[in-house]
Amino acid sequence: MIVTQITHHDLDGYGASTVAAAFADVPRVVHVARYSDVGPVVEDELKRLRGATASETLLMTDLGLEEPTIAFLRRFAAMNRGRAEGTHHRLVVLDHHASSIDQLKRQNLETAPDPERAGLLRADLGDPEVFVLIDEAHCATRMAYDQRALYAPAAKVPGETAAADLAALIESVEALDLWKKGEPAFAGGLALDEMFWDSVSTLVPASHPWHDRFVSDLLMAAAGLLRAGSTPAELERRSGELRARLVDGLLAGEAGDDPTLTARQRLARALARSDALFHRLSDGTLLSFGLDSGTFQRVSDQVMEAGRAKRVVNVQRAGTLSFRSVDGTALDGARAFRGGGHRD
Template structure:
């Protein structure tokens, strides 16, 4: 069964996606940075699942349940009950925020102790394939491990060494996420968190197929060092070496890879050839979404140098746009979005103020950059011409 995961864009959210990938082939992972974006993201997913004939599993981890998300849970359950019994999807929601319990009860959903899982609260959506579980005592990473039978019922156990690294990762993330400063694992959790934020957006973007593999492999490699006794300071000193080793593995089959360059420079060359990272607008502009500014600078330069496009634009979730060009049109693009700058490097702001996905960004940018031609029939003169009164 196809498994999709939607998870928070922080260490616990990526810990949860790392654990899920250890037990099941996850088809797609969506990382959500802001809880305000969860509603639009899950609505897009609901629309997709309505049109899918075969049953799938949707796993949601570490996402605080606010009103739009709870509305989605209800709509999912209603949709699912209307499907044939052998085509019903499964929804697994694993959360640990106390505020989620308040929100569920505020929305008149019954929240009670789960009869089959000690220590967990479950919201009743009147659908046996919908599991909304909350555990204030544990982080989402641990919940994803402990409740794996819900989304990966046939999962095989990882090898002894991999299981030990995974256990170390879970302990460190839980100590940090629940702020258990008195536990020995807390210092390691802080070190993991620093490495995570230094690496999560500056090397392999979230919109690239390598992203989750890279971040999960980095977290597990770091957890392995902690397990064998590395101090936080030693882990910090070895972080560059760990990242370089992962980049070597990613680029092993890449043509023209130059190992004399830095990891970021090497990755930029490979990312610039990626079709997954960009959407081509109707005027030939390539649009990317949510790239780190340094990554965008390096990759856009490589894209235009290779002749793939004359203009590139990066849209951030907060709604800012960065245009780069080699033909002086970056400023023209920025002006269309109430912005300015240099002829080949300029910026602007989305009309709606923010974007929750690349598709959302495309829907906002395309009609502004490339407005459709006016409809002659809409002209008042055309109406007079056709009048037969």
């Protein structure tokens, strides 16, 4: 069964996607930064699932439930009731926010202790394939591990080392996410969080197929160092080494790779050949969304040097635009949006 995951854009959200990938094949992961943005994302998934002929699983992790998301839960259950026998989709919602319980009550969806899972609350949508589970005592990363049978009934079995690293990751993320400052794992969780934010958007963009693999492998490698006794300072010092090693693996056999360059410069050359990052406009301009500024600078340069486009535009996360060109038109574009800069 195909599994799609929608998860929060923070350490716990990526921890949950790392756990899910350890036990199931998850070909597509969508990361959402704000709970208020979840509604449009799940509505798009609902449209897609309505047209899917075979059963699929939608896994939602670490996303506070707000009114549009709760409306989606009801529409998902209604859609399932209209599907043919044997083609029902499964929805698994793993959440740990107290606000979600309040929001469910406001929308007349009460939660009650789940009879099959001690310590968890479940909202009843009247559909046996819809699991809306809330556990205030644990983070989403641990919930993804504890409830893996719901989305990975034929779970992959991680090797002994991977299983130990996964356990260390879960312990560190939980200590950090629930702010358990008295626990030994808290300092490691802080170090993981710093490394995560330093790396999540600056090397492999979220819209690229390598993104989730890269971040998950980085988190697992860092958790392995913590498990082996590395201090937060040692993890910080070795983070560049970890990233470089992962880039070596990603770019093994990649044409034109130059290992004498920095990890970011090497990746930019590969990313510039990707169609996944850009939308071509009618005038030949390539448009990207949400690329880190440094990544956009390097990738756009490689794109234009290769002759793929004369102008590249990035819509940044703050909503501003960045123009780059090789024919003097970047400044014209910037002026049209009351900006400025150099000709290219």
